[in-house]
Amino acid sequence: MKYNITCIPWVESILKKEIEKFGYKITETRDRIVTFEWDLLALARLNIWSRVGNKVYLELSEWYVNNFDDLFDLVAKIDWKYYINENSPIIVNWVSVKSSLESIPAIQKTTKKAIVTKITGVKDKFLNEDDTLPVNDILVMIFDNKAKILLDTTWEALHKRWYRVGQHEAPIKESLAAALVLLSGWNFRDNFYDLFCGSWTIPIEAALIAKNIAPGLIWRRYAFENFSWYPESYYNEAIEEAKQKVITWKTYNIFASDIDEYSIESAIVNAKNANVDDIIKFEIKWVESYLGSRNLEWTLVSNPPYWLRLNPRDLQNIYKNISTILKNNPNLNWWIITSNLEFDSLINLSNWKKRKLYNWNELCYFYKKVK
Numbered sequence: 001m002k003y004n005i006t007c008i009p010w011v012e013s014i015l016k017k018e019i020e021k022f023g024y025k026i027t028e029t030r031d032r033i034v035t036f037e038w039d040l041l042a043l044a045r046l047n048i049w050s051r052v053g054n055k056v057y058l059e060l061s062e063w064y065v066n067n068f069d070d071l072f073d074l075v076a077k078i079d080w081k082y083y084i085n086e087n088s089p090i091i092v093n094w095v096s097v098k099s100s101l102e103s104i105p106a107i108q109k110t111t112k113k114a115i116v117t118k119i120t121g122v123k124d125k126f127l128n129e130d131d132t133l134p135v136n137d138i139l140v141m142i143f144d145n146k147a148k149i150l151l152d153t154t155w156e157a158l159h160k161r162w163y164r165v166g167q168h169e170a171p172i173k174e175s176l177a178a179a180l181v182l183l184s185g186w187n188f189r190d191n192f193y194d195l196f197c198g199s200w201t202i203p204i205e206a207a208l209i210a211k212n213i214a215p216g217l218i219w220r221r222y223a224f225e226n227f228s229w230y231p232e233s234y235y236n237e238a239i240e241e242a243k244q245k246v247i248t249w250k251t252y253n254i255f256a257s258d259i260d261e262y263s264i265e266s267a268i269v270n271a272k273n274a275n276v277d278d279i280i281k282f283e284i285k286w287v288e289s290y291l292g293s294r295n296l297e298w299t300l301v302s303n304p305p306y307w308l309r310l311n312p313r314d315l316q317n318i319y320k321n322i323s324t325i326l327k328n329n330p331n332l333n334w335w336i337i338t339s340n341l342e343f344d345s346l347i348n349l350s351n352w353k354k355r356k357l358y359n360w361n362e363l364c365y366f367y368k369k370v371k
């Protein structure tokens with residue numbers, strides 16, 4: 001079986017490591033997508049375990065398409081009666097890059113027509129779709145006139161961890177927060193800090209990684225659970241395997257602080273939902289409280305406030321405080337993510353390295369203090 005997992009830009013290398021950890025064979029890596037081959041058990045495993053992936057797609061067919069007749073023939077070769085339950089709604093999404101096929105409606109119409117023709121045996125016939133049944137999400141992905149026909153096995157995107165009960169006004173996507181923790185190189189022995197934990201996500205994802213809790217163990221449903229052809233035993237095996245790998249015998253020190261009382265109250269509830277409230281200490285605390293600290297050796301990952309997304313604050317003062325804390329604590333492994341394009345002018349850029357990332361559709365930079 002061949003699978004395609006999507007992700008946010010610039011974290012493909014992390015996604016590859018997740019896949020390779022299971023011993024799966026990676027066959028291709030593109031912008032925001034990694035392809036690998038393995039058996040059907042891998043379908044459940046990666047949906048349950050991926051921290052930075054967005055959706056897991058089963059590849060049903062692949063070949064070159066130079067026109068819409070080629071696309072129709074490629075789609076019609078698939079045994080849709082096997083993959084799709086009778087009368088289930090069908091939605092066709094698309095990605096087309098450097099392709100002769102650029103018309104969105106035409107790609108969707110041709111694909112849907114080929115699926116219906118294969119199922120009914122009659123051209124130009126409509127399916128009697130039952131809106132009460134689970135939707136089958138088909139993705140047509142075309143790069144350089146080579147098309148892949150993909151079946152969504154995930155349903156709602158994997159970054160939705162389902163531990164959120166409240167919404168902060170500037171949330172970081174869970175998959176991005178996990179990527180930040182993994183990129184920071186936190187060794188689990190040192191204290192982990194987030195001094196601006198308003199969206200809660202970074203410390204909770206750090207705790208999930210430390211305890212080796214698969215994101216899929218936090219309640220959620222998957223599209224593949226509705227596939228009549230997918231053995232339920234594979235899902236049960238993957239879930240039990242994930243439960244056995246949770247680390248319960250180690251202790252960790254994760255500290256998260258913010259000045260907003262509501263954010264901290266919501267964070268505590270979310271940490272309980274994620275089963276990590278035992279290793280995170282939340283505090284209502286100003287960043288100025290750390291100005292007197294010396295010789296700290298934490299790993300610190302934070303998303304400081306900035307005026308484009310939140311209420312106006314004294315940015316100069318906030319970043320002056322950050323610089324003071326860093327100066328007083330040269331051994332701090334400090335990382336900052338921000339979409340504030342003025343951040344370069346607020347710091348001594350020669351002391352930092354930065355990496356491009358995206359939070360939702362917003363361009364951000366992840367800064368690492370190097371000296």
